[in-house]
Amino acid sequence: MKCADAGNMSNTRFTHLLRGVWLLWLWQAVLVAGTGSKLWEVPTAPLTSPSNHSQSLQWEPNCHYRHLQDSMRVTADVPPRLDGSWVSTRCEVRPGPEFLTRSYAFHPSRQFKALQHYYADSGCEDPAYSLVIRGKLRLRQASWITRGGTEAEHHLTKVGVVVHSPAAVQRLASQLPPACMSMSLGRAVPGKLYELYNTRAGRTCLGALGISMMEMSLVRVETQHHSHRGKIQELFLGDIHTDWTQRTHYRPTGYQQPLQNAMHHIHPCPVCALVYRSTEQRPPVLPHAHKASLPLAGRWISQRCEARPAVLFLTRDFTFDPNQHAWEGIYRHYSDPACLQPTFTLTASGHYAQGNPSSKVSGASEFVFKVTQVRVTAWEESTAKVLNGSRPGKCGQAGSWVVGVEQDLTPTDGCGVLGIKLPHKEYELFKTERNHRKHPLLFIGERPTDGSSPDRPQRRPTSFQVPMVLCSARETSPTHGSGSGSNSKHTQLAASGTGRLAKLMLLVLGCALCSWVCVY
Numbered sequence: 001m002k003c004a005d006a007g008n009m010s011n012t013r014f015t016h017l018l019r020g021v022w023l024l025w026l027w028q029a030v031l032v033a034g035t036g037s038k039l040w041e042v043p044t045a046p047l048t049s050p051s052n053h054s055q056s057l058q059w060e061p062n063c064h065y066r067h068l069q070d071s072m073r074v075t076a077d078v079p080p081r082l083d084g085s086w087v088s089t090r091c092e093v094r095p096g097p098e099f100l101t102r103s104y105a106f107h108p109s110r111q112f113k114a115l116q117h118y119y120a121d122s123g124c125e126d127p128a129y130s131l132v133i134r135g136k137l138r139l140r141q142a143s144w145i146t147r148g149g150t151e152a153e154h155h156l157t158k159v160g161v162v163v164h165s166p167a168a169v170q171r172l173a174s175q176l177p178p179a180c181m182s183m184s185l186g187r188a189v190p191g192k193l194y195e196l197y198n199t200r201a202g203r204t205c206l207g208a209l210g211i212s213m214m215e216m217s218l219v220r221v222e223t224q225h226h227s228h229r230g231k232i233q234e235l236f237l238g239d240i241h242t243d244w245t246q247r248t249h250y251r252p253t254g255y256q257q258p259l260q261n262a263m264h265h266i267h268p269c270p271v272c273a274l275v276y277r278s279t280e281q282r283p284p285v286l287p288h289a290h291k292a293s294l295p296l297a298g299r300w301i302s303q304r305c306e307a308r309p310a311v312l313f314l315t316r317d318f319t320f321d322p323n324q325h326a327w328e329g330i331y332r333h334y335s336d337p338a339c340l341q342p343t344f345t346l347t348a349s350g351h352y353a354q355g356n357p358s359s360k361v362s363g364a365s366e367f368v369f370k371v372t373q374v375r376v377t378a379w380e381e382s383t384a385k386v387l388n389g390s391r392p393g394k395c396g397q398a399g400s401w402v403v404g405v406e407q408d409l410t411p412t413d414g415c416g417v418l419g420i421k422l423p424h425k426e427y428e429l430f431k432t433e434r435n436h437r438k439h440p441l442l443f444i445g446e447r448p449t450d451g452s453s454p455d456r457p458q459r460r461p462t463s464f465q466v467p468m469v470l471c472s473a474r475e476t477s478p479t480h481g482s483g484s485g486s487n488s489k490h491t492q493l494a495a496s497g498t499g500r501l502a503k504l505m506l507l508v509l510g511c512a513l514c515s516w517v518c519v520y
Contacts (some may be wrong), residue, residue: 028146031400039082040200044443073225074338079139080221082106086235086259089122089266091286095242095446097361097462099124099273101284102259104235110136112154114213116395117275117283120167127283132193137216142343144303146218146307146320148337149236154216159197160208163188163235172209180205191281214238215256220337222258239309242449242463246303250449252311255464268436269420293365294432296320300442300468305339309449313337316468318442325351337382342379347406349422360462361500364431371424374414376408390417426453427460441467 027078099122101114114133120126135156163169169188180196186192195204206212209235218238225231237259238252260266262276274284302315313334320327328349335341348371355366376396378384384401392398395415396407414420429445444459445454456461 013233039227050378075225076148076220076222076337078142079234082112082137082221082235083108083217084137085262085276089259089260089269089271090257091119091122092257093122093273093463094240095247095363095461095463096244097122101271101278101286103275103278104259106137110138112137115278115280117278118168120165122364123289124284124286125288127164127285129161129165129167129172130280130283131160131211132280133164133211133213133468135160135213139219143218147313147335148307149218149220151256152216154213154300155214157199158195158199159211160193160195160280162191162193164190164283166190175208176205178207179206193280207248209440210247214248214250215240215252218252218255220255223264223451230295231264231346232266233264234258235261236307239449240463242446242461245448252309254312255337266436270436291432292381293363294440295322296430296432296442297322299471301471303467303469305334305337306466307337308447310451313339323344325353327352329501343384344379345377345406347375347377361429361431363433364429365429366460367428369428371422371426372410374409374422375406375421376409376415376418378403379384387415387417389510390415424453425454426455427457429464431464437465440470441480444469463472 007475008502015356083106086102086104088103092100092102094100099119101117101119101124102455103117105114106112112135114131116131116133117124118128118130120128121376131157131421135154135158135275138153138155140151140385142154143151153388157291161172163172169309170218171221173188196209196211215237217234219237222234222236223231224234235258236255239254239256241247241253243248260269260272265272271284271286277286278284297320300318300320302314302317306314306316308314312338314331315334317332318327319329321448326349327372329347331346333343350370352367352369354370357366369379376387378387381403383473384403387395387401387407390396390398393412395417396412398408408417409420414424431440431443433443443464446463446465448454448459452459
């Protein structure tokens with residue numbers, strides 16, 4: 001859920017936003033220069049909160065995402081070490097929707113082999129076809145857009161497809177243009193490998209099927225060091241554009257659900273073993289999972305510091321009260337991939353209505369959320385300056401934004417600078433399930449990559465963000481007061497306006513760099 005409206009901004013609002021955005025970028029540059037650190041540097045210390053943070057930033061001890069990582073610290077290698085095999089830990093959902101599992105192998109020679117198994121169902125029980133993708137990957141410099149990530153270049157050498165069902169044969173054949181029909185895919189034999197691409201052929205067939213490895217343009221590897229369970233390594237690759245037509249040339253700025261190192265993964269992980277042993281002829285068939293819907297009531301929190309497209313690092317905290325059909329949520333935003341340096345907090349609240357089961361994603365349900373109140377707290381001076389630069393009556397009390405002091409945006413019907421308009425309605429997709437340890441998980445619809453809002457039924461998400469975990473089933477009354485109290489809930493809404501802000505931040509920086517190059 002996001003509280004931002006994706007409607008057109010007036011020229012005046014756009015001018016104010018650009019001026020504020022430049023201040024934010026300038027602040028980032030000054031901070032990096034002043035601390036002597038580089039944007040690509042990552043913390044190697046345990047993920048613990050600085051003691052001088054405001055009390056409003058402290059979560060309940062047993063509801064802080066760092067508490068879920070007891071006796072654990074997270075490190076990231078720069079440049080990342082990719083050698084080895086990396087596998088999916090669950091059936092993944094991509095925009096469309098598409099259901100798949102992945103198994104990627106990287107070699108010291110920089111060559112890689114990627115297996116992508118696609119399915120006809122959201123449980124990855126009915127294989128449709130598998131892609132075999134071979135190529136080379138070259139790591140470049142640290143990303144200047146997504147802090148903590150590494151940019152990379154990939155070169156494909158071969159792409160093949162193995163079809164597993166007659167229905168998949170017909171669907172793939174119908175998508176291929178006449179130039180690709182020489183492959184005779186329409187008469188494909190299940191289990192036989194058919195070449196879609198090699199270095200001597202063009203990419204026409206790949207584009208027609210939406211096949212792209214642009215996800216390898218952004219790479220990050222994290223290692224979780226547990227005191228009792230050893231280490232777990234995760235590979236984060238770039239996000240997939242939510243618009244299918246944009247995915248083949250979109251350069252990612254966020255991440256997908258991570259893959260885990262086949263040798264260093266969460267135990268037990270039945271899916272990991274199945275995916276690791278799979279081949280293009282023998283795709284993994286995941287065990288049937290009982291999809292009984294779990295109660296939404298209670299408090300759900302992020303399991304880790306989360307990254308979003310357009311340079312957003314955040315943690316989420318949601319609370320739902322089904323008796324009142326009420327919700328409240330908080331997005332805590334940070335400037336770093338470890339979520340240690342807070343920038344601002346958005347708290348939103350309102351009501352929701354549950355609709356029908358999704359016709360596109362089995363086990364998921366459609367929801368409609370209405371946002372009626374939003375509160376914002378700035379945690380660094382440059383953000384306060386941006387908000388103070390807004391027009392009177394358009395973003396809280398003009399000129400009165402102070403670091404650490406929360407303001408209610410409801411009296412001004414939102415905030416033009418942040419792109420927040422109240423009241424606001426969004427069409428969502430929710431799914432609940434249990435992980436391998438029987439802990440309840442909540443999947444919420446993925447945000448549109450272009451920063452727009454799912455404010456119409458046809459814009460309802462078809463894929464999910466990383467899951468949240470149930471913190472407390474007893475907390476069923478969202479608080480609607482000032483401050484970010486322990487019963488506050490983290491909403492998707494807030495990210496809408498900030499996503500728009502971050503997109504414009506990238507635009508401004510790009511223009512500034514272009515101007516610098518032209519002058520010098």
